[in-house]
Amino acid sequence: xxxxxxxxxxxxxxxxxxxxxxxxxxxxxxxxxxxxxxxxxxxxxxxxxxxxxxxxxxxxxxxxxxxxxxxxxxxxxxxxxxxxxxxxxxxxxxxxxxxxxxxxxxxxxxxxxxxxxxxxxxxxxxxxxxxxxxxxxxxxxxxxxxxxxxxxxxxxxxxxxxxxxxxxxxxxxxxxxxxxxxxxxxxxxxxxxxxxxxxxxxxxxxxxxxxxxxxxxxxxxxxxxxxxxxxxxxxxxxxxxxxxxxxxxxxxxxxxxxxxxxxxxxxxxxxxxxxxxxxxxxxxxxxxxxxxxxxxxxxxxxxxxxxxxxxxxxxxxxxxxxxxxxxxxxxx
Amino acid sequence: xxxxxxxxxxxxxxxxxxxxxxxxxxxxxxxxxxxxxxxxxxxxxxxxxxxxxxxxxxxxxxxxxxxxxxxxxxxxxxxxxxxxxxxxxxxxxxxxxxxxxxxxxxxxxxxxxxxxxxxxxxxxxxxxxxxxxxxxxxxxxxxxxxxxxxxxxxxxxxxxxxxxxxxxxxxxxxxxxxxxxxxxxxxxxxxxxxxxxxxxxxxxxxxxxxxxxxxxxxxxxxxxxxxxxxxxxxxxxxxxxxxxxxxxxxxxxxxxxxxxxxxxxxxxxxxxxxxxxxxxxxxxxxxxxxxxxxxxxxxxxxxxxxxxxxxxxxxxxxxxxxxxxxxxxxxx
Numbered sequence: 295x296x297x298x299x300x301x302x303x304x305x306x307x308x309x310x311x312x313x314x315x316x317x318x319x320x321x322x323x324x325x326x327x328x329x330x331x332x333x334x335x336x337x338x339x340x341x342x343x344x345x346x347x348x349x350x351x352x353x354x355x356x357x358x359x360x361x362x363x364x365x366x367x368x369x370x371x372x373x374x375x376x377x378x379x380x381x382x383x384x385x386x387x388x389x390x391x392x393x394x395x396x397x398x399x400x401x402x403x404x405x406x407x408x409x410x411x412x413x414x415x416x417x418x419x420x421x422x423x424x425x426x427x428x429x430x431x432x433x434x435x436x437x438x439x440x441x442x443x444x445x446x447x448x449x450x451x452x453x454x455x456x457x458x459x460x461x462x463x464x465x466x467x468x469x470x471x472x473x474x475x476x477x478x479x480x481x482x483x484x485x486x487x488x489x490x491x492x493x494x495x496x497x498x499x500x501x502x503x504x505x506x507x508x509x510x511x512x513x514x515x516x517x518x519x520x521x522x523x524x525x526x527x528x529x530x531x532x533x534x535x536x537x538x539x540x541x542x543x544x545x546x547x548x549x550x551x552x553x554x555x556x557x558x559x560x561x562x563x564x565x566x567x568x569x570x571x572x573x574x575x576x577x578x579x580x581x582x583x584x585x586x587x588x589x590x591x592x593x594x595x596x597x598x599x600x601x602x603x604x605x606x607x608x609x610x611x612x613x614x615x616x617x618x619x620x621x622x623x624x625x626x
Numbered sequence: 627x628x629x630x631x632x633x634x635x636x637x638x639x640x641x642x643x644x645x646x647x648x649x650x651x652x653x654x655x656x657x658x659x660x661x662x663x664x665x666x667x668x669x670x671x672x673x674x675x676x677x678x679x680x681x682x683x684x685x686x687x688x689x690x691x692x693x694x695x696x697x698x699x700x701x702x703x704x705x706x707x708x709x710x711x712x713x714x715x716x717x718x719x720x721x722x723x724x725x726x727x728x729x730x731x732x733x734x735x736x737x738x739x740x741x742x743x744x745x746x747x748x749x750x751x752x753x754x755x756x757x758x759x760x761x762x763x764x765x766x767x768x769x770x771x772x773x774x775x776x777x778x779x780x781x782x783x784x785x786x787x788x789x790x791x792x793x794x795x796x797x798x799x800x801x802x803x804x805x806x807x808x809x810x811x812x813x814x815x816x817x818x819x820x821x822x823x824x825x826x827x828x829x830x831x832x833x834x835x836x837x838x839x840x841x842x843x844x845x846x847x848x849x850x851x852x853x854x855x856x857x858x859x860x861x862x863x864x865x866x867x868x869x870x871x872x873x874x875x876x877x878x879x880x881x882x883x884x885x886x887x888x889x890x891x892x893x894x895x896x897x898x899x900x901x902x903x904x905x906x907x908x909x910x911x912x913x914x915x916x917x918x919x920x921x922x923x924x925x926x927x928x929x930x931x932x933x934x935x936x937x938x939x940x941x942x943x944x945x946x947x948x949x950x951x952x953x954x955x956x957x958x
Binding site: 361363424425426437439440471472473474476478479480481482503504505506507508509517519520521523524525526527528529530531532533534535536538539540543544546547549550552553554555556557558559560561563564567568 | 693695756757758769771772803804805806808810811812813814835836837838839840841849851852853855856857858859860861862863864865866867868870871872875876878879881882884885886887888889890891892893895896899900
């Protein structure tokens with residue numbers, strides 16, 4: 295079980311990728327191949343204690359930037375780090391890819407090199423969000439902006455399998471995101487998907503609303519990639535804004551400052567709960583292989599947890615379970 | 627300048643409607659007509675000191691519930707409190723309506739009784755959200771789930787006028803909500819609207835992302851009503867969840883409890899900043915009249931502020947300015 299890490303992808307590449315790989319190899323004995331400019335990666339790696347760790351470097355001469363289009367990675371940058379990482383999986387040298395790079399390009403490389411799971415028309419990016427009780431999986435958070443009902447139904451099935459096998463929900467409750475729970479609400483897309491999902495073999499609970507992402511009433515929330523992107527970025531922005539406003543208020547008087555200092559462990563625990571670095575990455579679901587996309591601004595912990603999750607996805611046979619679920623009848 | 631208040635609309639009707647009307651009349655000398663079951667409303671009103679206040683009651687025998695469809699208020703419940711409130715405006719007995727009831731039904735009543743502003747195909751519900759600096763206006767937050775590009779362009783114009791005349795932005799920056807700022811992102815709808823908006827006379831700043839709602843980089847955010855509803859409900863849910871989690875953490879040790887007590891004024895100021903009750907309601911934009919929708923769970927303060935905003939919309943001639951902007955060329 296080897297994880298190929300795109301060492302050149304994130305905003306802080308290759309620093310956090312190398313450090314995250316070293317941590318994952320040390321903590322959990324995961325063999326890692328760092329893919330990228332070998333000179334830069336080995337220079338970074340030399341700053342760490344790596345004796346006894348199974349970490350190697352695979353050179354790739356190109357880098358996909360945040361402004362490259364998804365098609366560039368397929369047509370032009372054939373020796374880019376993310377593309378080479380997926381080639382390693384295709385050739386059997388690795389079993390999963392972790393990248394903090396351009397998510398559209400990572401998805402394109404994954405689809406081009408590894409292809410889709412049969413029965414899945416559109417792979418999706420699933421994001422784990424904190425809720426009052428544990429976590430909600432939201433998908434698609436990726437680039438599927440124009441979806442048809444069967445695409446959303448496929449997202450639902452993939453999300454149910456991931457939630458069950460990785461997030462530990464035995465009978466994940468799957469909801470369809472809409473602007474109200476009444477049958478009269480929604481769009482042609484959501485109504486069409488609702489009709490398909492009512493016949494699905496997994497635990498479909500019907501329409502859910504935006505607030506349900508955070509209140510723990512549902513385990514998997516399905517939407518198109520436009521809505522998913524907007525909701526997730528709005529949530530990040532709101533959480534940041536609340537944090538900033540709270541900090542301003544807590545600095546505004548000596549009394550508040552002292553209160554803050556006393557309560558700081560509580561704030562730290564809250565931050566840990568809502569910190570994406572704890573969740574380690576968003577799985578690419580529906581490709582015939584395993585890929586994990588980390589946030590562009592990932593730190594070492596996020597990359598480390600992404601590598602852990604990539605291994606778990608392989609070990610717990612997420613894709614094989616998805617194929618079985620697609621063949622029904624006892625899905626999920 | 628008289629405001630008709632739907633006294634039977636909200637979850638806490640008529641208690642908060644009556645109290646909010648009394649407060650608004652007392653603080654700002656606003657004449658109010660309370661519309662609803664006269665027995666219940668007068669019983670509630672008798673609990674307040676109303677000497678010298680210009681508050682009257684107009685009986686309406688029916689109530690629109692949260693599960694009535696928008697068409698019910700038009701076809702069936704002709705003597706419902708919200709419908710009668712708009713009739714008062716039509717007949718010149720009042721100048722604006724405030725309701726904390728079913729927003730779809732309120733919109734339907736407004737459109738049926740007062741009609742649309744010429745040049746506006748689809749009225750919208752605009753919501754004021756707190757951001758790091760002041761407020762962002764998001765529209766449509768209502769029922770326009772299937773929009774065409776010209777609808778979004780009209781929302782943008784209406785939002786710009788409201789932001790300028792009520793929220794005090796001299797040159798409101800108007801952004802179109804998308805899943806990325808690049809031209810390649812978005813849907814057919816957003817790209818079509820983008821093309822129209824680039825020719826608009828107001829300050830159109832292009833595509834914005836979910837996080838921009840909260841970071842103060844834009845004054846007006848335009849989207850269809852499906853996306854708007856999902857984003858706003860997700861934001862409410864996230865803010866509630868963060869508040870709940872923070873409370874749990876702050877109660878978890880004596881030290882944290884003491885810290886919380888010291889910092890409590892800071893928490894109160896933050897809550898005030900993000901409390902919808904301070905903003906007092908979401909304007910119905912595009913109807914030939916003034917309507918303000920308050921949150922179903924509104925408290926007295928929210929109703930009071932809704933009444934204040936309704937008066938300001940009339941006094942500052944929001945609709946007349948919208949008509950002028952629609953006629954261009956010096957729009958907004």
